[in-house]
Amino acid sequence: MINRKGDLFENVGSTIIAVIGLTLILFAAWKLYSVYISQEETNAQRFIDSLMGKIELLEEGQANKFVFAGVSKEENKWSLWGWSKIETGRPDKCSFKSCICICPTGFRHIGQKQESIKNNAEIRDVCQEKGFCRFFDQKDLVVESTQNTYRVGGGDVGGGRFVKTGTKTADGIFLPTNLIELEIKKSEDSVSVGASQVSSE
Amino acid sequence: MNKKGELTSTQIIILVIAIIGFGIVLAALFLIDFGGYTEKDICKLSVLTRATSPEATQRVIPLKCKSSKICLTGSFFGGGCEEQFAGEENIEYVRVSGKNEIEEVIANSMFDCWSMMGEGKLDLFASVKADFGFESIDSTCVVCSRIAVDNDFALKNEVLLREIDINEYMRTHQIPGSSLTYLQAFTDRGVSSYVKSDEGAITKADELGEKSGLADTRVSEGQLAILFMQIKTTETTSVLKNLLAAGATGAGLAAVSPIGRPLAKIAKIVVVGTKGLALIPIAIAGVGLGAYASSNAKQGQLRAGMYCGDFASGESAKKGCSIVQGIPYDFRVVNSICGSIEGEL
Numbered sequence: 177m178i179n180r181k182g183d184l185f186e187n188v189g190s191t192i193i194a195v196i197g198l199t200l201i202l203f204a205a206w207k208l209y210s211v212y213i214s215q216e217e218t219n220a221q222r223f224i225d226s227l228m229g230k231i232e233l234l235e236e237g238q239a240n241k242f243v244f245a246g247v248s249k250e251e252n253k254w255s256l257w258g259w260s261k262i263e264t265g266r267p268d269k270c271s272f273k274s275c276i277c278i279c280p281t282g283f284r285h286i287g288q289k290q291e292s293i294k295n296n297a298e299i300r301d302v303c304q305e306k307g308f309c310r311f312f313d314q315k316d317l318v319v320e321s322t323q324n325t326y327r328v329g330g331g332d333v334g335g336g337r338f339v340k341t342g343t344k345t346a347d348g349i350f351l352p353t354n355l356i357e358l359e360i361k362k363s364e365d366s367v368s369v370g371a372s373q374v375s376s377e
Numbered sequence: 378m379n380k381k382g383e384l385t386s387t388q389i390i391i392l393v394i395a396i397i398g399f400g401i402v403l404a405a406l407f408l409i410d411f412g413g414y415t416e417k418d419i420c421k422l423s424v425l426t427r428a429t430s431p432e433a434t435q436r437v438i439p440l441k442c443k444s445s446k447i448c449l450t451g452s453f454f455g456g457g458c459e460e461q462f463a464g465e466e467n468i469e470y471v472r473v474s475g476k477n478e479i480e481e482v483i484a485n486s487m488f489d490c491w492s493m494m495g496e497g498k499l500d501l502f503a504s505v506k507a508d509f510g511f512e513s514i515d516s517t518c519v520v521c522s523r524i525a526v527d528n529d530f531a532l533k534n535e536v537l538l539r540e541i542d543i544n545e546y547m548r549t550h551q552i553p554g555s556s557l558t559y560l561q562a563f564t565d566r567g568v569s570s571y572v573k574s575d576e577g578a579i580t581k582a583d584e585l586g587e588k589s590g591l592a593d594t595r596v597s598e599g600q601l602a603i604l605f606m607q608i609k610t611t612e613t614t615s616v617l618k619n620l621l622a623a624g625a626t627g628a629g630l631a632a633v634s635p636i637g638r639p640l641a642k643i644a645k646i647v648v649v650g651t652k653g654l655a656l657i658p659i660a661i662a663g664v665g666l667g668a669y670a671s672s673n674a675k676q677g678q679l680r681a682g683m684y685c686g687d688f689a690s691g692e693s694a695k696k697g698c699s700i701v702q703g704i705p706y707d708f709r710v711v712n713s714i715c716g717s718i719e720g721e722l
Contacts, residue, residue: 188384189392196399215439222721233464240463243708245520245718353717354518355708 216280219247220254221308223351224278227256228310231360231367239361245354247278252350255281257303258319258369265297267304274317276369279307281348299348316366321349321373349373416443420720421493428499440501442493442720444520444602447482449473450527451534457527461600473530476537480546483524483703484559486603488552490521490701491563494605497699502607502719516608518715520722523706524601543703600706606714607699 223244230242247254258276259266267277279302303309323344349358349371361368384392420442427438446468448458453472462468473479495501502517531538547559555562704710711718 189388189395192392193395196395200399200402215437218439230464242463243706243722245720245722249717352712354712354715355718357708 216248216254217308220278220280223247223254224276224308224310227276227358227360227369231312231362231369234360234362236362236364239359241357241359243355243357244351246351246356248280248351249353251353253280253282254278254351256319256349256351256369257281257299257307257347258317258367260316260318262315265300267300267307267309269304269307269309270311273311274314274367275309275311276317276319276367277303277307277309278351279303312367314363314365314367316368318366318368319349319370320345320347320368321371323373416445417489417493424493424495424499424501428495428501440519440719442519442521443467444720444722445469445486445522447471447486447522447524448527449479449482449524449530451530452527457530458525460528461525462523476541477546479526479538479541480543481550483543483601483603484547484550485553486522486524487547487701487703488559488562490519490603490605493521494519494607494699494701497607497701500609502609516606516715517717517719518604518606518711519720520602520706520711520718521605521701522603523722524603601703602706602711603701603703604711604714605699605701 226244227242230240234240256276256278259270259274261272261274266275269275270277279299281299281302323346349356349369350373356371359370361370420440423439423441427440430438446462446465448462448468448470450457450470450472451474452470457470458468471478471482473482491497526538547563549558551558552562704714
């Protein structure tokens with residue numbers, strides 16, 4: 177048998193160049209892929225970081241309203257949820273502190289009763305797996321929307337006006353595709369984030 | 378003895394050069410500092426990238442446009458607008474002392490927005506519904522700038538702020554570095570005056586404003602948003618009528634109308650506690666496109682620069698309307714015009 181010890185060394189230069197080149201190509205491909213799938217995630221992270229900044233800016237006992245831009249081109253795809261320190265049924269991420277999360281939960285849960293929706297396992301799981309959460313030392317954290325309910329009534333055919341029928345409070349804030357105004361209140365023991373949203377009867 | 382496994386010096390040199398070369402490329406990828414580019418340059422680059430991309434990939438390419446935050450202040454030492462820009466970074470403080478300077482800032486913001494977004498000729502957003510209705514709007518917007526007047530300055534210069542006339546400024550002043558006036562840049566080189574207004578359109582705007590409840594909006598923060606909006610449609614004329622109404626509705630909340638509407642009525646809509654920009658008139662420009670110009674006399678003045686017609690970019694011929702206008706930075710007003718927002722606030 178002929179000893180071919182030297183064969184590999186003759187090609188080592190080309191091999192190294194090829195490996196480095198492939199690495200660069202794979203890196204570029206990964207970058208492009210991450211841009212493709214992560215624009216909404218980037219927007220969501222930016223949203224929650226901005227919200228945190230505004231909350232931290234407030235002194236205890238203060239309240240203010242801030243305008244935020246939505247994170248997705250799909251209405252209500254992303255939503256805000258909050259869990260207090262002692263609440264059960266929250267994501268594992270929020271085990272030891274109050275937390276606020278932005279999660280791609282979708283539209284399905286609008287209008288459900290306050291006491292049931294936040295403990296919905298689906299919301300908890302989505303927030304755990306795909307949501308972005310931030311934590312607070314305050315004991316209580318409330319994220320809720322005040323919904324003005326409307327029905328179509330009155331007016332001529334094709335020109336019916338929306339008639340307000342009442343208001344109700346619901347867990348979670350569903351983010352629109354355009355702007356939303358959030359009212360933030362901060363005290364020693366609690367943080368609340370609220371928004372006015374519209375729903376139909 | 379022939380040692381086949383030994384590298385020759387040439388091979389070693391090539392190897393070293395190759396490794397160093399790739400190392401430089403990698404370092405460049407990770408460490409390149411785009412500080413030389415302003416945020417406007419980056420925005421414009423992303424606009425061009427998106428506009429020239431295949432339609433299927435347009436949605437994927439993000440617009441890297443951040444709203445400029447401009448604080449108009451009388452202070453020599455910077456600072457101001459703490460209420461309006463609470464907790465925000467990268468605020469540009471512009472010291473102003475007269476109405477010309479304020480008009481210049483607003484006019485430049487509008488022009489910069491228009492030019493950065495491609496003057497309306499680039500197809501930037503995914504297809505939207507052609508029908509435009511006040512209740513359901515599928516237009517896409519970018520908030521180019523937010524301009525606020527420092528409260529202290531506003532309190533001391535209420536009279537000055539009421540005298541601001543951006544229309545006149547844009548009609549009579551040239552863009553820095555250009556022989557065109559702002560009005561000509563938005564419309565046509567030959568345009569040197571505004572078209573007579575159409576009271577019918579303004580009446581419709583009032584009706585829309587009251588129906589929506591926007592007439593009672595409190596513009597307490599006094600920020601002016603310079604907004605770029607684009608909507609795709611095949612019927613530009615009908616869209617223009619609606620855009621005029623919606624844009625005028627929003628603008629009406631903060632505008633001292635140059636077309637003779639009583640200031641008192643505007644003040645009622647604008648509300649108590651207004652400061653600074655809430656009373657600054659929004660720029661008005663005519664429209665310089667053949668399809669719209671033919672009905673210009675009837676449409677009257679627009680509180681915006683606008684382009685309607687074929688997009689210069691894109692694979693297939695598409696029509697649409699793009700508009701840049703100043704409106705109160707109130708989420709209800711913005712949402713009445715914009716179905717969705719892109720870029721960072």
